[in-house]
Amino acid sequence: MTGTLDPTVVNLVVFVLAVFVGYHVIWNVTPALHTPLMSVTNAISSVIIVGAILAAGPSEIDFGSALGAVAVALAAVNVAGGFLVTQRMLEMFKKKPKAEKK
Amino acid sequence: MSANLVALWYLAASVCFILALKGLSSPETARRGNAFGIAGMTIAVVTTLAIVAKGRIDLILVAMVIGGTVGAIVSRRVQMTQMPELVAAMHSLVGMAAVLIAVAVVNNPGAFGEHDPLPRGNRLELFIGSFVGAITFSGSVIAFGKLAGLGKKFRLFSSAPVVFRGQHALNLVLAIAMIGFGCAFFLAGGKAWTPFLVMLGIAFVLGVLIIIPIGGADMPVVISMLNSYSGWAAAGIGFSLNNTMLIIAGSLVGSSGAILSYIMCKAMNRSFFSVILGGFGAAEGAVAADSSQKTVRSGSAEDAAFLLANAESVVIVPGYGLAVARAQHAVKEMAAKLIAKGISVRYAIHPVAGRMPGHMNVLLAEAEVPYDQVLEMEDINGEFGTTDVALILGANDVVNPLAHEKGSPIYGMPIIEANKARTVLVNKRSMAAGYAGLDNPLFYMDKTMMVFGDAKKVVEDMVKALD
Numbered sequence: 001m002t003g004t005l006d007p008t009v010v011n012l013v014v015f016v017l018a019v020f021v022g023y024h025v026i027w028n029v030t031p032a033l034h035t036p037l038m039s040v041t042n043a044i045s046s047v048i049i050v051g052a053i054l055a056a057g058p059s060e061i062d063f064g065s066a067l068g069a070v071a072v073a074l075a076a077v078n079v080a081g082g083f084l085v086t087q088r089m090l091e092m093f094k095k096k097p098k099a100e101k102k
Numbered sequence: 103m104s105a106n107l108v109a110l111w112y113l114a115a116s117v118c119f120i121l122a123l124k125g126l127s128s129p130e131t132a133r134r135g136n137a138f139g140i141a142g143m144t145i146a147v148v149t150t151l152a153i154v155a156k157g158r159i160d161l162i163l164v165a166m167v168i169g170g171t172v173g174a175i176v177s178r179r180v181q182m183t184q185m186p187e188l189v190a191a192m193h194s195l196v197g198m199a200a201v202l203i204a205v206a207v208v209n210n211p212g213a214f215g216e217h218d219p220l221p222r223g224n225r226l227e228l229f230i231g232s233f234v235g236a237i238t239f240s241g242s243v244i245a246f247g248k249l250a251g252l253g254k255k256f257r258l259f260s261s262a263p264v265v266f267r268g269q270h271a272l273n274l275v276l277a278i279a280m281i282g283f284g285c286a287f288f289l290a291g292g293k294a295w296t297p298f299l300v301m302l303g304i305a306f307v308l309g310v311l312i313i314i315p316i317g318g319a320d321m322p323v324v325i326s327m328l329n330s331y332s333g334w335a336a337a338g339i340g341f342s343l344n345n346t347m348l349i350i351a352g353s354l355v356g357s358s359g360a361i362l363s364y365i366m367c368k369a370m371n372r373s374f375f376s377v378i379l380g381g382f383g384a385a386e387g388a389v390a391a392d393s394s395q396k397t398v399r400s401g402s403a404e405d406a407a408f409l410l411a412n413a414e415s416v417v418i419v420p421g422y423g424l425a426v427a428r429a430q431h432a433v434k435e436m437a438a439k440l441i442a443k444g445i446s447v448r449y450a451i452h453p454v455a456g457r458m459p460g461h462m463n464v465l466l467a468e469a470e471v472p473y474d475q476v477l478e479m480e481d482i483n484g485e486f487g488t489t490d491v492a493l494i495l496g497a498n499d500v501v502n503p504l505a506h507e508k509g510s511p512i513y514g515m516p517i518i519e520a521n522k523a524r525t526v527l528v529n530k531r532s533m534a535a536g537y538a539g540l541d542n543p544l545f546y547m548d549k550t551m552m553v554f555g556d557a558k559k560v561v562e563d564m565v566k567a568l569d
Contacts, residue, residue, distance in 0.1 A: 007344045008223045015337065018350040021120060022357030028127045031453060031478050034362060034460025035185055037126050038329055040139055042192045044119050045336045045355040047143060048199050049166075050150040051343055054214050055206035056162050057154030064209035065158065069165045071202035074195045076169025077176070079147075082192060083140050084177035085185075090136060092467035093129040 043082025118142025200235030231338025240309030330359025371515030423496015
């Protein structure tokens with residue numbers, strides 16, 4: 001057991017643990033909120049924007065950074081749209097004042 | 103910022119994302135959860151901007167403002183009935199972003215802190231992330247077209263399954279070819295553009311071919327599945343960039359979509375593979391409806407209102423027809439009138455009611471129906487025996503008692519047991535069969551009264567009659 005750890009192995013460890021966390025957290029989501037779940041997961045997967053920012057980052061603009069900038073814009077649509085539409089939906093699930101109750 | 107500090111900030115963001123999903127376990131904590139999600143995203147973006155602070159930050163900010171503005175406007179304008187389309191469109195954007203990033207990595211690995219040329223392990227992960235991204239993109243575009251009803255203009259978007267001979271064989275050949283070119287990219291050194299781009303091209307075509315044979319009724323599964331794919335694409339990109347936050351966020355989303363697909367398949371009594379292989383609804387005909395001998399009792403909206411007004415407890419079963427007719431506000435108005443008369447009113451929701459998981463709950467919440475009146479199928483099924491009137495609005499297969507009969511094609515499918523109520527009122531546009539292509543014995547029971555017509559019109563007439 002010598003040598004350095006390959007980053008891919010570290011990634012795999014993180015990946016497997018994250019899938020387990022995801023599995024247990026998602027089964028606890030109430031079915032009534034499955035649509036907001038989908039829109040918020042959409043926003044969360046748009047964290048891919050960090051990859052896009054790195055791609056667009058280099059100081060000289062070339063083919064790669066142009067693609068990166070486009071990817072930043074696409075992911076930003078999702079980040080803003082995903083969280084805002086989730087918020088809009090969740091506002092509707094707010095408890096109403098008691099007058100509404102039977 | 104040091105690499106360690108970056109990793110710690112990314113860890114904080116990942117924890118926020120987990121808390122965001124955890125918040126959705128109840129409506130009370132859900133908004134706090136969303137706030138966690140926004141916080142996590144802010145941390146992630148600001149940290150990454152700090153890494154590239156010396157680069158073209160102006161370019162990035164302009165792109166973010168443009169994209170963010172578009173997203174904000176769309177999120178404000180979209181109607182709740184259009185949520186499935188919106189979600190499909192958003193999946194396609196994640197897929198496309200993954201593909202663009204992958205191309206940028208091949209072009210200049212140095213920008214991502216990777217070795218140049220790209221190490222072999224990262225090439226494999228890049229291949230996986232980019233092909234999943236490409237399939238997510240083109241598949242979601244097709245799903246969007248089907249959901250938005252563009253089928254009349256473009257046959258590819260037809261909500262009926264698009265099938266042709268040799269479809270599965272073609273898909274298989276393409277999949278093998280895609281993997282072959284992917285391996286060629288993996289084995290070739292550095293910037294092997296040709297196999298990489300050919301592989302991407304095939305993946306785009308595959309995405310289209312996988313989704314076109316899936317019929318409109320299976321869309322809840324398709325959306326969940328593409329949700330899952332978009333997460334795996336993000337995780338794949340995270341692997342190739344050695345970015346643990348991306349891996350965590352992607353895996354959370356991937357497992358979320360996979361679980362939702364499973365729940366939807368189970369609620370429709372369909373196996374995941376039969377949905378993927380497609381063509382549902384084309385194989386009917388075996389169970390032709392022999393409604394000719396049976397008689398149906400039908401009545402007017404006024405008759406229905408009379409029955410409702412004289413009940414003590416009413417359970418409303420909303421279905422797809424209600425969503426299409428946008429009748430949720432009228433239903434809420436009617437329920438308010440009944441509640442004012444001292445009648446107990448509740449709603450029974452089948453997992454596949456609406457066009458995506460949880461869609462009906464959102465539509466009812468939009469109409470300001472308090473969520474404690476809205477019950478899931480398992481929670482209310484035991485109470486139909488003591489319910490005076492079950493009012494079924496635009497639902498069919500999900501209340502079909504044939505699901506309890508061995509040998510029927512939908513045997514085993516979980517249903518809302520509205521047939522156990524003392525009186526059953528059914529609103530439908532016609533006697534046409536549901537997606538499963540089956541006749542529904544519920545409609546011919548002695549205690550059932552059919553009220554034909556558009557759900558919104560019928561409910562509005564009931565409201566008038568209740569005055």
